[in-house]
Amino acid sequence: MKTNTSTLAQDIIEGIRAAIGPAPAVLHEPSFNGNEWLYLKECLDSTYVSSVGKYVDRFEIDLANFTGAKFAISVINGTAALHIALKLAGVQANDEVLIPALTFVATANAVTYCDAIPHFIDSEESTLGIDGKKLRDYLNSISEQRSGQCFNKNTGRVIRALVPMHTFGHPSDLEGLMSIAQDFNIVMVEDAAESLGSYYKGKHTGTFGLLGALSFNGNKTITTGGGGAILTNDENLARRAKHLTTTAKLPHPWEFRHDEVGYNYRMPNINAALGCAQLEQLPKKLAAKRELFSRYKQSFSKISKVALFEEPTNSKSNYWLQTILLDENQSDQRDLILEETNAANYMTRPSWVLLNELTPFKDCPNMDLPTAQSLATRLINIPSSPELVLSGSQ
Amino acid sequence: MKTNTSTLAQDIIEGIRAAIGPAPAVLHEPSFNGNEWLYLKECLDSTYVSSVGKYVDRFEIDLANFTGAKFAISVINGTAALHIALKLAGVQANDEVLIPALTFVATANAVTYCDAIPHFIDSEESTLGIDGKKLRDYLNSISEQRSGQCFNKNTGRVIRALVPMHTFGHPSDLEGLMSIAQDFNIVMVEDAAESLGSYYKGKHTGTFGLLGALSFNGNKTITTGGGGAILTNDENLARRAKHLTTTAKLPHPWEFRHDEVGYNYRMPNINAALGCAQLEQLPKKLAAKRELFSRYKQSFSKISKVALFEEPTNSKSNYWLQTILLDENQSDQRDLILEETNAANYMTRPSWVLLNELTPFKDCPNMDLPTAQSLATRLINIPSSPELVLSGSQ
Numbered sequence: 001m002k003t004n005t006s007t008l009a010q011d012i013i014e015g016i017r018a019a020i021g022p023a024p025a026v027l028h029e030p031s032f033n034g035n036e037w038l039y040l041k042e043c044l045d046s047t048y049v050s051s052v053g054k055y056v057d058r059f060e061i062d063l064a065n066f067t068g069a070k071f072a073i074s075v076i077n078g079t080a081a082l083h084i085a086l087k088l089a090g091v092q093a094n095d096e097v098l099i100p101a102l103t104f105v106a107t108a109n110a111v112t113y114c115d116a117i118p119h120f121i122d123s124e125e126s127t128l129g130i131d132g133k134k135l136r137d138y139l140n141s142i143s144e145q146r147s148g149q150c151f152n153k154n155t156g157r158v159i160r161a162l163v164p165m166h167t168f169g170h171p172s173d174l175e176g177l178m179s180i181a182q183d184f185n186i187v188m189v190e191d192a193a194e195s196l197g198s199y200y201k202g203k204h205t206g207t208f209g210l211l212g213a214l215s216f217n218g219n220k221t222i223t224t225g226g227g228g229a230i231l232t233n234d235e236n237l238a239r240r241a242k243h244l245t246t247t248a249k250l251p252h253p254w255e256f257r258h259d260e261v262g263y264n265y266r267m268p269n270i271n272a273a274l275g276c277a278q279l280e281q282l283p284k285k286l287a288a289k290r291e292l293f294s295r296y297k298q299s300f301s302k303i304s305k306v307a308l309f310e311e312p313t314n315s316k317s318n319y320w321l322q323t324i325l326l327d328e329n330q331s332d333q334r335d336l337i338l339e340e341t342n343a344a345n346y347m348t349r350p351s352w353v354l355l356n357e358l359t360p361f362k363d364c365p366n367m368d369l370p371t372a373q374s375l376a377t378r379l380i381n382i383p384s385s386p387e388l389v390l391s392g393s394q
Numbered sequence: 395m396k397t398n399t400s401t402l403a404q405d406i407i408e409g410i411r412a413a414i415g416p417a418p419a420v421l422h423e424p425s426f427n428g429n430e431w432l433y434l435k436e437c438l439d440s441t442y443v444s445s446v447g448k449y450v451d452r453f454e455i456d457l458a459n460f461t462g463a464k465f466a467i468s469v470i471n472g473t474a475a476l477h478i479a480l481k482l483a484g485v486q487a488n489d490e491v492l493i494p495a496l497t498f499v500a501t502a503n504a505v506t507y508c509d510a511i512p513h514f515i516d517s518e519e520s521t522l523g524i525d526g527k528k529l530r531d532y533l534n535s536i537s538e539q540r541s542g543q544c545f546n547k548n549t550g551r552v553i554r555a556l557v558p559m560h561t562f563g564h565p566s567d568l569e570g571l572m573s574i575a576q577d578f579n580i581v582m583v584e585d586a587a588e589s590l591g592s593y594y595k596g597k598h599t600g601t602f603g604l605l606g607a608l609s610f611n612g613n614k615t616i617t618t619g620g621g622g623a624i625l626t627n628d629e630n631l632a633r634r635a636k637h638l639t640t641t642a643k644l645p646h647p648w649e650f651r652h653d654e655v656g657y658n659y660r661m662p663n664i665n666a667a668l669g670c671a672q673l674e675q676l677p678k679k680l681a682a683k684r685e686l687f688s689r690y691k692q693s694f695s696k697i698s699k700v701a702l703f704e705e706p707t708n709s710k711s712n713y714w715l716q717t718i719l720l721d722e723n724q725s726d727q728r729d730l731i732l733e734e735t736n737a738a739n740y741m742t743r744p745s746w747v748l749l750n751e752l753t754p755f756k757d758c759p760n761m762d763l764p765t766a767q768s769l770a771t772r773l774i775n776i777p778s779s780p781e782l783v784l785s786g787s788q
Contacts, residue, residue: 032438040434044426049612049619049668076470076620079658105641105652112655115509218444218662225443225662226470247499248754254732256746258499261506261754264473268612268619270668274443338648352650360642360655 008333009340011303012324016346016382018299019292023345025383028321030223031390032274034281039273053269055276060229062279067196067204069212069231071238074267074275075245078193078215081228082110084244084265085211086161088230088237089187091116095160096152096365098186100130101354102372103165107191108355108364110213111163119152119159120356120366123375127312128323129172130164131371132180138367139184150184155365161187166195166205168381169221169320170311174200174208181209189213193228196221197286197318206231211241221285221318221386222278224271288386289319295389296322296382305330321381331377338380346383351376402727403734405697406718410740410776412693413686417739419777422715424617425784426668428675433667447663449670454623456673461590461598463606463625465632468661468669469639472587472609475622476504478638478659479605480555482624482631483581485510489554490546490759492580494524495748496766497559501585502749502758504607505557513546513553514750514760517769521706522717523566524558525765526574532761533578544578549759555581560589560599562775563615563714564705568594568602575603583607587622590615591680591712600625605635615679615712615780616672618665682780683713689783690716690776699724715775725771732774740777745770 017023043049056074063072075081091097093115099107101120108118121138124131143150143159150159162181164172181188192198192206193215199205206212211234216227230241248262267275293308300308305327311317326334334350341348354376356366411417437443450468457466469475485491487509493501495514502512515532518525537544537553544553556575558566575582586592586600587609593599600606605628610621624635642656661669687702694702699721705711720728728744735742748770750760 030441030443032441032443036438037435040438041431044430044434047424047426049424049426049617077658105643105650105656106658109641109655109657218442223444225664226658226660247503249499253736254743256499257752259753261503262499263503264471264500264620266620268665270619270664271662274664342647349648349650358651359653
């Protein structure tokens with residue numbers, strides 16, 4: 001149908017090829033080069049594949065050790081992790097929760113599972129995450145403090161929580177956001193679904209908020225098939241998280257008594273076994289992803305009208321998804337670039353549609369979103385698998 | 395502490411031993427004697443462990459073929475399956491949903507996830523499921539029809555759905571319950587979490603209601619680690635179930651647009667791979683479970699004051715958990731029997747605490763529950779693994 005071709009698209013294809021070699025390349029694929037096989041076999045041989053088993057316990061300990069969180073509670077996926085983290089942070093029906101407009105839909109869905117209302121915040125170009133300066137000004141304008149709670153003067157609802165999401169692995173402005181949470185009496189919960197292996201001032205993302213949520217979906221830096229985890233430094237919250245995610249059953253040798261509405265969110269042992277093996281390989285994968293960034297940096301430095309996104313100041317990113325940003329006056333080229341790169345078998349994808357533009361959230365409150373709107377038209381993710389480096393391509 | 399010993403407990407231990415041989419025996423353990431190994435390895439080798447992959451598609455087709463449902467949609471567990479089935483059946487906030495008081499807590503939890511209210515119904519001793527005759531009399535007394543909907547006259551709320559649960563695999567009185575659903579304009583959704591391989595008048599449980607929910611938790615007849623499935627014969631509902639359980643994303647080569655609040659409930663490919671291998675062995679497991687019932691029947695026929703539960707008339711049960719019922723005047727022996735059997739390393743467990751007695755549901759409506767209350771004091775599950783027969787014990 002389209003007969004247009006884009007010089008910029010061809011430049012980008014050449015930039016990708018120079019970094020990773022010939023097509024095809026998907027956006028992000030998992031790799032299993034360690035003990036996955038051994039641990040899965042142990043699971044089957046022991047018959048402990050389900051909710052009880054040593055790999056669940058080990059994965060939680062390994063995650064706590066890796067991230068520096070005092071406690072990690074493994075669950076069925078990142079959405080479930082964020083749902084329970086929000087509940088434990090005190091998010092109740094009819095509360096508002098501040099989240100970026102530029103994020104995967106799960107961030108908003110988890111808020112709605114608490115019968116709460118997402119309130120969409122603008123992003124900053126330097127981190128791709130929530131813009132702390134704009135958020136502070138906005139809260140000064142629309143909120144008021146009553147009885148130690150932050151109220152939205154326009155809606156009359158409590159603004160209960162702030163959920164930074166570390167976009168494509170790049171840490172948000174955590175110090176700025178923590179100070180806002182403190183100043184406005186809002187709880188901070190981190191959506192760290194994309195940022196396992198990312199650090200802000202040397203401390204792992206997901207450990208700055210009262211709770212944090214990780215994801216190990218198949219497209220993530222490490223995978224458990226499907227899985228996630230809740231991070232926290234608070235022993236009581238950790239105990240509550242385990243209780244709520246395992247049907248809220250009270251311990252007893254045989255009695256089935258549950259003391260609140262719980263969830264069946266536990267991670268099966270077979271998925272945790274995969275996670276243990278994957279986590280052993282995480283440092284190697286992270287190193288490969290940084291090397292991939294360096295290769296892209298070299299090849300894209302020669303291309304005009306587009307810039308490779310680089311980790312923010314004070315941060316060390318996992319570079320989960322490598323990202324290019326078109327110059328502002330090139331955004332009309334985006335769809336053509338997506339078409340031509342995908343046609344060339346280099347898988348690329350654009351930003352998520354901003355969540356405030358989706359039907360289920362169109363009546364939710366939002367601040368002005370000029371930067372998120374601009375980023376959404378200019379941002380393209382390019383092939384990012386660590387195997388592109390580890391397998392010796394190029 | 396206790397110095398009592400129970401003659402009945404010793405008789406029961408002897409009855410178990412006569413059927414399955416020397417201790418130990420757990421209540422129900424999975425076994426992996428087929429292609430589990432092969433299929434998991436294929437998953438790892440293909441790197442498709444997550445939400446996309448051939449085993450998810452195959453497992454859904456295999457499940458539809460096995461159950462005779464036109465469509466099967468695999469999900470993350472039985473609770474998620476029931477949650478989505480209820481949503482698709484039209485259960486809305488503040489609706490009432492009729493469920494047995496004698497069931498696992500997930501049945502009630504799934505109702506609350508829809509912001510609806512469980513309404514607890516009595517059981518019958520012949521099926522261990524909802525008593526259709528009592529339910530009809532009760533609805534005649536407490537409900538009225540208005541604009542084609544069934545209203546609870548006491549609470550003013552709509553009674554939207556009826557959820558039979560096929561206890562320990564034994565089919566409920568499905569014809570009786572279907573006629574009630576029809577007569578009172580209530581949707582029937584089956585909680586078939588425990589009854590994969592169970593048939594009522596030759597038709598598989600979970601295929602009588604508008605939708606049905608299966609579970610493949612580690613303690614079930616077959617397992618995927620954690621997993622479940624939605625069954626339906628309605629193509630539109632099947633399509634909606636897949637959409638809602640996969641974040642409600644609209645199909646597009648790269649755009650992320652979601653048209654409603656969805657869920658991250660998809661079953662990972664690695665879990666589906668396990669399910670495919672397990673399903674191949676289901677007929678053998680079912681045969682073994684019936685053989686185990688025969689052995690118990692023989693040994694318990696010699697013991698007085700206790701009866702082995704047998705599949706209801708018109709039904710062929712999977713005998714998921716073998717069940718003994720103490721005579722009414724022996725219920726004071728129950729705890730002692732649980733203690734002594736477990737001490738003898740034959741794992742046993744009692745009924746779930748009736749859900750209307752749990753803190754989170756104590757304010758929910760319920761009918762008089764004399765049979766459920768009686769069953770809850772007299773019912774004991776005994777070791778039920780198919781391997782007790784297949785491995786040649788005894």
